[in-house]
Amino acid sequence: MWNKKLNLFSFYTSLLAVLIMIVETGFFEEFLFRSQIIYFYDFSFILTLFNILYYNFYKKSPATRKIWPLEIIVTTLIVVYYMARFEYNFFSTRTFRFFNLRLLYVLIVLCFIRDFSSLNINFKRTFINPAQLFILSFLFIILFGTALLMMPNATVNGIKPLDALFTATSAVCVTGLIVLDTAKDFTLFGKIIIISLIQIGGLGIMTFASYFSYFFRGGSSYENQISLGEMTSSDKLGEVFNTLKIIIIITVIVEALGAVLIYSTLDLSLLDGSVNKGIFFSIFHAISAFCNAGFSTLSGNLYEPGYQFNYGLHFTVASLFIFGGLGFPIVYNVYKYVKHLIRNLFLSFFSKEKLHHTPWVINLNSRIILTTTFLLLLFGTVFIYLFEYNGALKEHSTFGALIEAFFISANNRTAGFNTVDVSLISAPTLMICIFLMWIGASPASTGGGIKTSTFAIAVLNIISLAKGKKRTEIYRREIGEHSIRRAFAIIALSLLVLGIGIFLLVIVEPDKDLLTLAFEAFSAFSTVGQSVNTTPNLSSAGKLIIIAMMFIGRVSMFSLLIAMMKREKYHNYQYPKEEILIN
Numbered sequence: 001m002w003n004k005k006l007n008l009f010s011f012y013t014s015l016l017a018v019l020i021m022i023v024e025t026g027f028f029e030e031f032l033f034r035s036q037i038i039y040f041y042d043f044s045f046i047l048t049l050f051n052i053l054y055y056n057f058y059k060k061s062p063a064t065r066k067i068w069p070l071e072i073i074v075t076t077l078i079v080v081y082y083m084a085r086f087e088y089n090f091f092s093t094r095t096f097r098f099f100n101l102r103l104l105y106v107l108i109v110l111c112f113i114r115d116f117s118s119l120n121i122n123f124k125r126t127f128i129n130p131a132q133l134f135i136l137s138f139l140f141i142i143l144f145g146t147a148l149l150m151m152p153n154a155t156v157n158g159i160k161p162l163d164a165l166f167t168a169t170s171a172v173c174v175t176g177l178i179v180l181d182t183a184k185d186f187t188l189f190g191k192i193i194i195i196s197l198i199q200i201g202g203l204g205i206m207t208f209a210s211y212f213s214y215f216f217r218g219g220s221s222y223e224n225q226i227s228l229g230e231m232t233s234s235d236k237l238g239e240v241f242n243t244l245k246i247i248i249i250i251t252v253i254v255e256a257l258g259a260v261l262i263y264s265t266l267d268l269s270l271l272d273g274s275v276n277k278g279i280f281f282s283i284f285h286a287i288s289a290f291c292n293a294g295f296s297t298l299s300g301n302l303y304e305p306g307y308q309f310n311y312g313l314h315f316t317v318a319s320l321f322i323f324g325g326l327g328f329p330i331v332y333n334v335y336k337y338v339k340h341l342i343r344n345l346f347l348s349f350f351s352k353e354k355l356h357h358t359p360w361v362i363n364l365n366s367r368i369i370l371t372t373t374f375l376l377l378l379f380g381t382v383f384i385y386l387f388e389y390n391g392a393l394k395e396h397s398t399f400g401a402l403i404e405a406f407f408i409s410a411n412n413r414t415a416g417f418n419t420v421d422v423s424l425i426s427a428p429t430l431m432i433c434i435f436l437m438w439i440g441a442s443p444a445s446t447g448g449g450i451k452t453s454t455f456a457i458a459v460l461n462i463i464s465l466a467k468g469k470k471r472t473e474i475y476r477r478e479i480g481e482h483s484i485r486r487a488f489a490i491i492a493l494s495l496l497v498l499g500i501g502i503f504l505l506v507i508v509e510p511d512k513d514l515l516t517l518a519f520e521a522f523s524a525f526s527t528v529g530q531s532v533n534t535t536p537n538l539s540s541a542g543k544l545i546i547i548a549m550m551f552i553g554r555v556s557m558f559s560l561l562i563a564m565m566k567r568e569k570y571h572n573y574q575y576p577k578e579e580i581l582i583n
Contacts, residue, residue: 007118010051014112017044021108025189026151041108045078048111051118070117074110081107131563135555138201142172142551145197154190155180162543167194169547172201173554174446176294176416176529177520177546179536183299188280194295195284201554202291202324202446203251246335247328251290258286258320265312289320292446294416294529301418309396311403314419318407325414325441326373333366364477365453369442372452380409380436384429392424412436414447416529423532430519430532437526438494448527448553450494457487486558493557498525501549508541520546525553 020037052071081103145168149159159167163179170177171194180186186194263282271277281297288295298304302314323331385393385405393401407419412433425433440449457472461484464472472479498521505517516532523530524546538546552560 006051006054007115010047011112011115011118013044013047014108014115017041017108018112021105022148022151025105026148026153028153041104044111045081045107048115049075049078051115070110070114074107074114077103077107077110131559134204134559135563137204138172138551138555141197141200142168145172145193148193149186149190151189153187154193156185156187159185162540166543166547168197169550170529171197171293171295173448173527173550174198174201174291174293175448175524175527175550175554176288177524177531177535177550178295179538179543181299182295183297191280191284191297195287198291198293198295199287202287202293203247246332250328250331250335254320254323255283255286255290258290258316259283261316262286262313265310265316267306267310270306285317286320289317289415289417290324290446292321292324292414292416292441292448292527294411296417303418303420308419309400311400314403314407317415317417318410321415321417321447322373322377322410325410325445325447327369327442327445329444330366330369330442333363337362337366364475364479365443367475368456369452372456373442376413376436376439376452377406377409380412380432381406383432384408387426387429387432388420391426392420392429408433409436412528412530413439413449413526414441414445414528416523418530422530425532427515430515433530434519434522437522437528437530438498440526440528448525450490454487454490457484458491461487490556490558493561494525497549497552497557498522501525501545504545505542508539508545512537521549524549527553 017040020040024037052075056071084103142165146161146164148154149164149167150161152158159180166177166179169175182191182194259279259282262285263278266278266281268274268278271281284295284297287293294301296302298307300307302308302310302317307313381402382405385401388405388408389401393404396404404419407417411417411419413436438449439455440451441447442452443454457479460474460479461472464470472484501521501524502514502518505512505521506514509517512534516534519530519532520534520538522528527550535546
């Protein structure tokens with residue numbers, strides 16, 4: 001009992017420290033110099049340090065073995081912070097502002113993460129099902145993000161509540177539609193809020209909560225594992241938390257590598273020669289790209305002069321959002337396949353052991369999704385290149401036009417970056433873009449849309465029906481009836497939501513043409529973030545419709561129905577079957 005109370009007290013203290021940090025950063029310029037709040041931070045650090053020492057040296061809990069790297073980092077930074085603090089004049093020297101203050105904020109966040117990890121959170125299915133938890137968590141993050149963006153220091157000239165709600169929804173739902181210029185209207189603090197919302201929305205609040213609560217302190221109920229299994233699409237309960245761990249590790253590694261590659265392509269003279277600005281630009285765009293958000297710190301996005309012909313930057317960003325749009329289960333499955341190949345390669349060269357044969361290392365999900373993704377990329381690249389070679393891509397060389405056609409093809413399924421002027425794109429290309437946006441990314445990914453697997457299953461089922469087959473088969477496997485029913489339900493619901501959304505937009509935006517509004521609706525629903533320069537000119541009613549479509553597109557209409565409807569219990573009976581006239 002004492003252990004639980006200590007963990008809980010330390011967590012609430014660090015949570016309050018984070019909230020105070022946000023308030024002082026958002027509302028005050030020199031808050032620390034005019035108050036004694038710094039001593040509360042001291043109390044929070046000491047309490048966290050006491051917690052670390054208690055668990056490692058007195059209680060000697062085996063759970064601390066899982067977080068020893070984090071605890072070593074926190075302990076080291078606390079020592080460094082106080083050494084620097086007592087070495088220099090705390091209140092008068094500039095050293096504090098440029099070193100201690102940043103270190104202080106990093107410590108507050110790390111202590112909160114460490115204390116949060118000490119809690120054991122269980123999702124009770126009897127109280128709330130995974131769909132409800134998923135939707136409520138996104139709603140909470142959106143509202144919290146709205147409040148953060150409305151703080152005075154987050155924007156240059158202030159922000160209206162509706163615009164703050166729109167921006168927060170677009171960030172959390174990783175859409176990328178903007179009503180304000182991210183580069184000019186938001187301060188550095190505001191941009192940090194936006195990229196934090198993107199990261200949380202991209203991975204999902206459930207992933208964070210589940211991973212930190214289990215991996216750091218261990219322990220989970222059987223019901224909790226089932227809930228997480230549904231979220232991560234893991235077919236083995238024992239692999240659920242290992243999958244979540246891999247998700248976090250892969251995300252950090254890919255985003256870090258992406259930031260390094262983006263930085264290597266930059267011309268720092270465009271950023272006033274500032275290394276710090278280059279690093280922030282790289283980190284911001286790496287996170288935004290991997291999470292398929294499409295937000296940029298440039299007013300003209302990647303179409304900004306000096307960046308529009310930077311093909312290395314475009315290809316790196318495209319690779320990031322393609323990778324993020326594949327879906328975590330697929331990435332994890334490919335990771336296992338690569339691990340399997342390396343193991344067998346090692347055995348064949350350095351060991352006399354027999355090679356390990358594991359059938360279907362790449363499962364059916366991965367085969368379908370990877371094949372569909374490749375075909376859609378190829379289809380989009382070829383036709384966009386043909387339609388726009390003498391149009392929106394005429395400023396580029398042949399090689400550059402191919403890169404940009406590939407970028408647009410991938411971009412319109414998942415992200416929302418601009419490397420060309422969308423208003424110059426021809427109507428046939430806009431129709432292709434709408435089609436690609438509707439399909440979207442892959443399941444359990446950072447992208448939206450009906451998903452590649454849904455589209456593939458529907459096409460395969462249509463082909464099977466046309467051939468007169470009673471089963472839908474591919475790769476010597478039969479697709480389950482439940483998957484087929486779910487796919488067509490998702491398609492029907494998506495068309496219903498899109499139809500209603502476009503109808504409402506036509507009513508409230510009579511001065512805009514139908515194709516432009518349809519493009520905006522598909523972009524919002526599929527969380528793509530592309531716009532034909534329409535979003536900033538929407539009315540208040542139009543913005544509310546787009547906000548609703550972004551949210552529904554992110555959590556999916558199917559999840560909303562599951563959350564709202566009572567789960568039907570199975571009954572041990574079956575009615576007689578009858579065929580219904582269809583055509």
